Amino acid sequence: MxxxxxxxxGYDIIVEYAPKVLLAIVIWIVGAFVLKYLKKGVAKAxxxxxYDIGLKKFLLNLIGWGLKIVxxxxxxxxxxxxxTSLAAIIAAAxxxxxxxxxxxxxxxxxxxxxxxxxxxxxxxFIKAQGETGTVKQIxxxxxKLLTPDNKEVIIPNGSLSNGTITNYSTEATRRVDxxxxxxxxxxxxxxxxxIQKVIxxxxxxxxxxxxxxxxxxxxxxxINFFTRVWVNKExxxxxxxxxxxxxxxxxxxxxxxxxxxxRVQIQKQG
Numbered sequence: 001m002x003x004x005x006x007x008x009x010g011y012d013i014i015v016e017y018a019p020k021v022l023l024a025i026v027i028w029i030v031g032a033f034v035l036k037y038l039k040k041g042v043a044k045a046x047x048x049x050x051y052d053i054g055l056k057k058f059l060l061n062l063i064g065w066g067l068k069i070v071x072x073x074x075x076x077x078x079x080x081x082x083x084t085s086l087a088a089i090i091a092a093a094x095x096x097x098x099x100x101x102x103x104x105x106x107x108x109x110x111x112x113x114x115x116x117x118x119x120x121x122x123x124x125f126i127k128a129q130g131e132t133g134t135v136k137q138i139x140x141x142x143x144k145l146l147t148p149d150n151k152e153v154i155i156p157n158g159s160l161s162n163g164t165i166t167n168y169s170t171e172a173t174r175r176v177d178x179x180x181x182x183x184x185x186x187x188x189x190x191x192x193x194x195i196q197k198v199i200x201x202x203x204x205x206x207x208x209x210x211x212x213x214x215x216x217x218x219x220x221x222x223i224n225f226f227t228r229v230w231v232n233k234e235x236x237x238x239x240x241x242x243x244x245x246x247x248x249x250x251x252x253x254x255x256x257x258x259x260x261x262x263r264v265q266i267q268k269q270g
């Protein structure tokens with residue numbers, strides 16, 4: 001009698017849930033097929049918009065997981081599982097995880113913003129968060145810089161996206177600014193001619209915009225000449241050092257004094 005009761009109960013369960021299970025299987029198969037083509041469509045749209053490769057992969061994974069969660073919730077609802085309470089549990093878990101990973105989420109959001117707005121790209125020479133270097137890698141949570149002395153600096157994307165970024169690689173040209181101080185006995189016109197000759201002696205210095213040599217300050221012990229020349233960005237440091245070294249030698253050759261502090265030693269008699 002008890003066995004017959006269990007058989008009847010099992011039959012009733014099969015009759016009640018078999019159609020729902022079959023429908024859930026059909027929804028899963030069709031849903032997986034639809035999700036596959038949705039992801040392909042989104043990927044093609046991203047390719048046309050020239051999305052960053054890292055951002056593209058991340059967004060596709062995020063969209064894929066989001067759509068899978070929606071599909072699973074629909075299937076559970078079809079079978080008869082109460083999805084309202086399930087959604088509440090997921091929301092509560094999401095809130096708890098968000099509070100626990102607040103800093104990481106800020107870095108994550110910063111990484112997404114960097115990949116979307118692209119204030120810099122791999123290979124750019126930038127200054128940010130007190131660090132200067134070439135962008136080596138842009139990740140979701142951090143950005144890696146390689147400093148001129150070959151050190152790797154890892155900067156969190158949260159602070160990076162909210163701070164000031166100086167990108168030295170955006171424009172094709174840069175200006176080299178150097179100030180030279182000469183003694184008050186020096187002739188201003190002659191000094192300008194000497195510096196101008198140094199500028200004309202290097203083909204890497206651009207003619208346009210034109211170089212400029214101006215008296216910028218009458219200092220305590222020197223007349224200061226503010227010199228500005230324009231170069232292609234890759235020639236910046238070569239010309240920076242060239243101007244300092246060659247101008248010093250040219251001023252010495254012309255007999256123009258470069259003042260410097262003198263130390264006088266007084267000997268005690270006794």
